[in-house]
Amino acid sequence: xxxxxxxxxxxxxxxxxxxxxxxxxxxxxxxxxxxxxxxxxxxxxxxxxxxxxxxxxxxxxxxxxxxxxxxxxxxxxxxxxxxxxxxxxxxxxxxxxxxxxxxxxxxxxxxxxxxxxxxxxxxxxxxxxxxxxxxxxxxxxxxxxxxxxxxxxxxxxxxxxxxxxxxxxxxxxxxxxxxxxxxxxxxxxxxxxxxxxxxxxxxxxxxxxxxxxxxxxxxxxxxxxxxxxxxxxxxxxxxxxxxxxxxxxxxxxxxxxxxxxxxxxxxxxxxxxxxxxxxxxxxxxxxxxxxxxxxxxxxxxxxxxxxxxxxxxxxxxxxxxxxxxxxxxxxxxxxxxxxxxxxxxxxxxxxxxxxxxxxxxxxxxxxxxxxxxxxxxxx
Ligand SMILES: Cc1ncc(COP(=O)(O)O)c(C=O)c1O
Numbered sequence: 001x002x003x004x005x006x007x008x009x010x011x012x013x014x015x016x017x018x019x020x021x022x023x024x025x026x027x028x029x030x031x032x033x034x035x036x037x038x039x040x041x042x043x044x045x046x047x048x049x050x051x052x053x054x055x056x057x058x059x060x061x062x063x064x065x066x067x068x069x070x071x072x073x074x075x076x077x078x079x080x081x082x083x084x085x086x087x088x089x090x091x092x093x094x095x096x097x098x099x100x101x102x103x104x105x106x107x108x109x110x111x112x113x114x115x116x117x118x119x120x121x122x123x124x125x126x127x128x129x130x131x132x133x134x135x136x137x138x139x140x141x142x143x144x145x146x147x148x149x150x151x152x153x154x155x156x157x158x159x160x161x162x163x164x165x166x167x168x169x170x171x172x173x174x175x176x177x178x179x180x181x182x183x184x185x186x187x188x189x190x191x192x193x194x195x196x197x198x199x200x201x202x203x204x205x206x207x208x209x210x211x212x213x214x215x216x217x218x219x220x221x222x223x224x225x226x227x228x229x230x231x232x233x234x235x236x237x238x239x240x241x242x243x244x245x246x247x248x249x250x251x252x253x254x255x256x257x258x259x260x261x262x263x264x265x266x267x268x269x270x271x272x273x274x275x276x277x278x279x280x281x282x283x284x285x286x287x288x289x290x291x292x293x294x295x296x297x298x299x300x301x302x303x304x305x306x307x308x309x310x311x312x313x314x315x316x317x318x319x320x321x322x323x324x325x326x327x328x329x330x331x332x333x334x335x336x337x338x339x340x341x342x343x344x345x346x347x348x349x350x351x352x353x354x355x356x357x358x359x360x361x362x363x364x365x366x367x368x369x370x371x372x373x374x375x376x377x378x379x
Contacts, residue, residue, distance in 0.1 A: 008126050015122075015347035019331065023341030029372045032341040034169065034314065036234040036363040043278060044233060048271045056270040060263045063254060064092030064242070068273035072242055075276065080214035088247040091257060092264050095239040096200045096228040101127045102260050103224045103243060104161070106252040107194055108133035112160035115151060119144075119170055119348030121198065124163050133160070137350040143307065144171030144316075148182040155186070161194050167201040167210060167311025170348055170359040174311040180211045184218050194249070195219060200228040200241070203284040205311035206292065214244065221246055224253070229272055232284065234363075240268045288313055291369070295362040298373035313363040316345065320356050322379055327354050334358070339375050
């Protein structure tokens with residue numbers, strides 16, 4: 001039998017899977033993987049039950065349910081003042097992950113380069129490689145802010161795509177107006193580059209506003225913007241999201257999408273098209289800000305140094321006062337010895353540099369946060 005040559009030889013099991021499994025094996029409180037453990041809104045479940053009992057179990061149209069597309073377009077208009085054509089510029093996807101994979105397959109050709117800012121969410125670089133492209137990794141500053149000069153220095157004639165994530169996982173940063181201005185200037189200076197903006201935490205930001213690429217014409221005319229209903233409505237297991245792109249780009253993305261999934265889960269689409277007009281998405285930031293503040297307040301007695309958390313539902317902490325171990329070993333020790341599973345940040349860095357940082361997910365119910373922080377304060 002001939003030997004199969006791996007297309008992703010360096011990829012093993014993801015750190016999220018490893019840490020969640022370790023949490024389970026050691027009965028540790030799981031603050032590692034980014035999913036909520038509290039109840040989904042009752043109104044959403046009521047809608048879901050009605051849909052399940054109804055006749056919505058067959059394929060939806062390839063780009064998405066017409067009503068859902070309309071609702072998302074209205075949401076974009078309401079929150080960002082951008083008017084899009086839902087038929088031509090919007091696509092419902094099987095989560096943000098499929099949106100990102102599909103967009104990258106449509107855009108990246110063999111030999112193209114895509115700039116990825118590390119620490120980065122783990123699906124960007126492999127998607128670029130599977131398309132035959134080369135990810136160019138640029139490290140964020142130690143405090144997870146962006147050095148835009150460093151980013152621009154990496155742009156070459158081969159650069160096809162720049163990937164950003166705002167609010168940022170794992171860093172918890174939200175790009176400022178100055179950041180977005182710098183990004184806009186870079187994009188103006190390099191008209192051959194497209195932008196992929198991962199905005200799955202678009203409604204989870206705290207003191208400062210989240211400036212979506214949807215609000216900047218110079219940017220959105222060359223951008224693919226991705227979001228996730230899983231993150232917005234605490235239903236990560238539904239795997240449903242969407243992306244926005246100008247018509248010509250979207251036409252190419254749809255060509256790929258139809259051969260990846262063709263269309264997305266019908267009952268989730270039907271439910272969300274009913275539910276979207278019933279909710280105020282502005283409430284989500286307040287909801288998570290309370291969780292962030294509760295977590296941070298209860299961590300005051302601990303020896304962890306908490307970094308700023310401006311958005312997303314992740315809190316990064318430095319543990320230099322506690323241990324000299326590398327972050328993977330420290331995360332293992334946390335899970336096995338101290339009963340709290342976390343994610344080591346170096347796993348998000350291509351060069352694996354280790355700043356002795358770990359990530360907590362605070363999208364958890366009050367009881368879980370109380371129990372976890374009690375344990376964390378004893379370390
Ligand atoms: C930054 C970022 N992008 C994309 C995703 C994937 O979202 P989805 O579950 O909708 O595929 C996640 C999930 O954790 C994420 O944190």
